Amino acid sequence: MSIFFEIKSSCGKARRGVISTAHGQINTPAFMPVGTAATVKAMLPESVIATGAEIILGNTYHLMLRPGEDVIANLGGLHKFMNWNKPILTDSGGFQVMSLSSLRKITPDGVEFNSHLDGQKYFLTPEKSIDIQHKLNSNITMIFDECTPYPIDHLYAEKSMRLSLIWAKESKKAFHDRDGYGIFGIIQGSTFEDLRKISAEALQEIGFDGYAIGGLAVGEGHEKMLEVLHFTIPNITSDKPRYLMGVGKPIDIIASVKRGVDMFDCVLPTRSGRNGQAFVSGGVINIRNQKYILDGSPLDELCNCYTCNNFSKAYLNHLIKSNEILGAVLMTWHNIAYYQNLMKQLRTLIEKGTLYSYTDEELTYVK
Amino acid sequence: MSIFFEIKSSCGKARRGVISTAHGQINTPAFMPVGTAATVKAMLPESVIATGAEIILGNTYHLMLRPGEDVIANLGGLHKFMNWNKPILTDSGGFQVMSLSSLRKITPDGVEFNSHLDGQKYFLTPEKSIDIQHKLNSNITMIFDECTPYPIDHLYAEKSMRLSLIWAKESKKAFHDRDGYGIFGIIQGSTFEDLRKISAEALQEIGFDGYAIGGLAVGEGHEKMLEVLHFTIPNITSDKPRYLMGVGKPIDIIASVKRGVDMFDCVLPTRSGRNGQAFVSGGVINIRNQKYILDGSPLDELCNCYTCNNFSKAYLNHLIKSNEILGAVLMTWHNIAYYQNLMKQLRTLIEKGTLYSYTDEELTYVK
Numbered sequence: 001m002s003i004f005f006e007i008k009s010s011c012g013k014a015r016r017g018v019i020s021t022a023h024g025q026i027n028t029p030a031f032m033p034v035g036t037a038a039t040v041k042a043m044l045p046e047s048v049i050a051t052g053a054e055i056i057l058g059n060t061y062h063l064m065l066r067p068g069e070d071v072i073a074n075l076g077g078l079h080k081f082m083n084w085n086k087p088i089l090t091d092s093g094g095f096q097v098m099s100l101s102s103l104r105k106i107t108p109d110g111v112e113f114n115s116h117l118d119g120q121k122y123f124l125t126p127e128k129s130i131d132i133q134h135k136l137n138s139n140i141t142m143i144f145d146e147c148t149p150y151p152i153d154h155l156y157a158e159k160s161m162r163l164s165l166i167w168a169k170e171s172k173k174a175f176h177d178r179d180g181y182g183i184f185g186i187i188q189g190s191t192f193e194d195l196r197k198i199s200a201e202a203l204q205e206i207g208f209d210g211y212a213i214g215g216l217a218v219g220e221g222h223e224k225m226l227e228v229l230h231f232t233i234p235n236i237t238s239d240k241p242r243y244l245m246g247v248g249k250p251i252d253i254i255a256s257v258k259r260g261v262d263m264f265d266c267v268l269p270t271r272s273g274r275n276g277q278a279f280v281s282g283g284v285i286n287i288r289n290q291k292y293i294l295d296g297s298p299l300d301e302l303c304n305c306y307t308c309n310n311f312s313k314a315y316l317n318h319l320i321k322s323n324e325i326l327g328a329v330l331m332t333w334h335n336i337a338y339y340q341n342l343m344k345q346l347r348t349l350i351e352k353g354t355l356y357s358y359t360d361e362e363l364t365y366v367k
Numbered sequence: 368m369s370i371f372f373e374i375k376s377s378c379g380k381a382r383r384g385v386i387s388t389a390h391g392q393i394n395t396p397a398f399m400p401v402g403t404a405a406t407v408k409a410m411l412p413e414s415v416i417a418t419g420a421e422i423i424l425g426n427t428y429h430l431m432l433r434p435g436e437d438v439i440a441n442l443g444g445l446h447k448f449m450n451w452n453k454p455i456l457t458d459s460g461g462f463q464v465m466s467l468s469s470l471r472k473i474t475p476d477g478v479e480f481n482s483h484l485d486g487q488k489y490f491l492t493p494e495k496s497i498d499i500q501h502k503l504n505s506n507i508t509m510i511f512d513e514c515t516p517y518p519i520d521h522l523y524a525e526k527s528m529r530l531s532l533i534w535a536k537e538s539k540k541a542f543h544d545r546d547g548y549g550i551f552g553i554i555q556g557s558t559f560e561d562l563r564k565i566s567a568e569a570l571q572e573i574g575f576d577g578y579a580i581g582g583l584a585v586g587e588g589h590e591k592m593l594e595v596l597h598f599t600i601p602n603i604t605s606d607k608p609r610y611l612m613g614v615g616k617p618i619d620i621i622a623s624v625k626r627g628v629d630m631f632d633c634v635l636p637t638r639s640g641r642n643g644q645a646f647v648s649g650g651v652i653n654i655r656n657q658k659y660i661l662d663g664s665p666l667d668e669l670c671n672c673y674t675c676n677n678f679s680k681a682y683l684n685h686l687i688k689s690n691e692i693l694g695a696v697l698m699t700w701h702n703i704a705y706y707q708n709l710m711k712q713l714r715t716l717i718e719k720g721t722l723y724s725y726t727d728e729e730l731t732y733v734k
Contacts, residue, residue, distance in 0.1 A: 009695045024417075038685065045677075066687045067660060075663050075681055117588055228515040274692075280435055293434060310450045318405060318434045325409040325641075325692055 003182035022180025052340035077137030089140035126170035143171035183207030200235035217246035269335035301328035305337030370549035389547025419707035428463030444504030457505035494538035510538035549576030567602035583615035636702035636715030
């Protein structure tokens with residue numbers, strides 16, 4: 001039963017693993033492109049695969065509102081609905097309930113909220129969230145939790161973390177155990193070392209197929225995030241995947257892999273691509289800049305993606321300035337490919353045992 | 368020199384031909400997807416090719432404003448700029464100057480207008496339009512003309528048509544004759560038989576590589592359009608391609624092919640695709656309709672396009688309602704494929720000599 005995680009090799013704290021699911025394998029460290037509303041925005045499924053991505057993330061909150069989990073279940077599940085036959089991880093909806101909906105009311109049983117689409121009232125509980133993820137046929141289900149904002153005081157952080165632990169138990173109980181499907185716990189506790197330790201240990205007592213670190217990438221910054229990883233990761237068993245939710249910039253990912261994180265997701269490559277930002281070796285460029293108007297070179301000379309193989313900065317500058325859909329498509333494609341190439345490079349260096357021979361900055365140069 | 372047109376077979380007035388250009392062959396009757404701003408909206412070049420399209424149309428007006436013809440020339444021409452290696456036809460800018468720009472002033476020399484993007488003043492003349500199309504490296508250049516609205520009186524129609532004839536001569540004179548490149552004349556004269564005849568004969572006296580019928584698809588309706596074709600086409604030599612500009616719906620194309628037209632262009636499949644309309648056998652469907660929310664079948668059971676092979680109406684309903692870019696991509700892909708499959712079917716029936724065995728309505732069922 002469940003999913004299977006094997007560590008092939010390690011280098012310092014960094015691990016090179018493989019997660020096996022009912023829909024195939026995921027090589028870790030892995031970056032999961034975000035497919036909020038049953039589509040990685042602007043991308044064909046086969047284009048996502050062409051970037052090297054082996055798993056995507058779907059959003060329970062968005063999908064329960066539209067088209068609704070019963071519609072997707074009726075049509076054979078999320079994989080079939082969106083024509084993506086590789087693994088899917090779904091979040092629990094907790095984060096979006098906090099960030100997108102209005103008139104939230106948190107009770108011990110769950111969260112009452114109004115849809116950001118039409119104001120309709122919903123009540124999301126751990127059991128309901130897990131049931132929705134089951135109907136979506138998600139390979140990796142996330143427990144329903146409260147994601148706290150930053151900064152918060154110790155009192156609120158502890159109260160919230162303890163509520164999330166109760167919900168974690170209820171989530172685990174509601175999960176339908178099946179071969180090739182798993183459920184991850186989410187460690188909370190904001191930036192407090194004692195709370196993170198309590199959360200991690202209690203979750204492992206319940207027992208999950210992987211452990212996520214939640215409540216980061218909410219404005220605390222790079223150094224604070226690394227500090228939390230530093231005192232949280234030693235409390236997590238080494239034989240399960242570790243997933244840092246909502247992270248992040250390439251430099252965040254590189255630093256986190258060096259500290260033992262295996263999985264990541266973030267809207268950054270897709271969202272910023274649509275806005276004209278490209279991740280390239282050594283940093284970020286804004287393709288709208290007038291200096292690219294006659295630039296016949298690709299976004300990144302080191303990149304082998306479809307966009308870089310076929311189109312110039314000048315053309316992308318024109319498309320994005322003209323608000324053309326193809327601009328969003330090609331920029332997104334490159335950014336996801338950059339992230340996937342980065343993960344591949346990190347995996348290779350872990351295998352070779354040379355990951356720590358390079359600075360984080362040097363590792364942003366991706367071939 | 369020039370482009371080469373060969374009629375392989377005919378069936379009644381309908382012709383099955385091949386146009387040879389510097390960038391390859393075009394099988395006629397042909398439909399040209401519109402690639403206004405150096406992109407067929409929402410489509411990768413290779414996706415356009417996958418639909419069977421062999422030529423696209425670029426808009427001189429849009430490209431001269433942004434990014435500018437000199438930028439494109441500097442980067443190696445429009446084919447290279449947009450990574451489309453098959454033939455390109457460009458319009459002359461005349462139609463868009465009339466429909467999009469503000470503060471137009473027509474003089475015997477050309478048209479002064481203000482850009483719809485930033486209000487900047489431009490003066491477009493026949494020589495300038497041809498020069499821009501040359502810089503774009505267009506395989507088929509269109510003469511600069513005045514496209515009259517509908518309805519207009521005989522006096523204005525004649526005055527405009529005679530000005531367009533003067534501009535036709537100037538356009539021909541400005542054209543750079545090269546092997547694999549050609550220039551088409553545009554017959555004007557609104558809905559008046561005598562004017563269409565004068566225009567057609569005068570243009571053929573100047574001598575062009577093909578003859579377009581302009582000033583239609585401007586609100587005159589299906590029957591009036593066919594009436595104009597009926598009395599205009601007999602005045603056009605049979606050994607050059609005939610191009611009906613801006614047309615149209617599948618039923619318009621079918622009826623026009625039966626009357627001897629070889630080439631078409633229209634924004635309908637791309638624009639209406641983005642808006643959620645799909646062309647299918649027997650008519651049009653609006654994918655936003657609630658009845659498709661649980662419909663697991665493809666847009667058109669007879670269609671073999673990428674969209675119909677991989678996605679359901681239910682998924683497209685969800686994407687279009689969610690305003691997802693992928694919805695625009697997949698709907699556009701299907702619509703262009705529908706049009707290309709229609710043209711292929713018409714070509715096959717001309718070859719078989721059975722085109723007139725089917726009603727226009729029956730021919731909208733495309734396998």
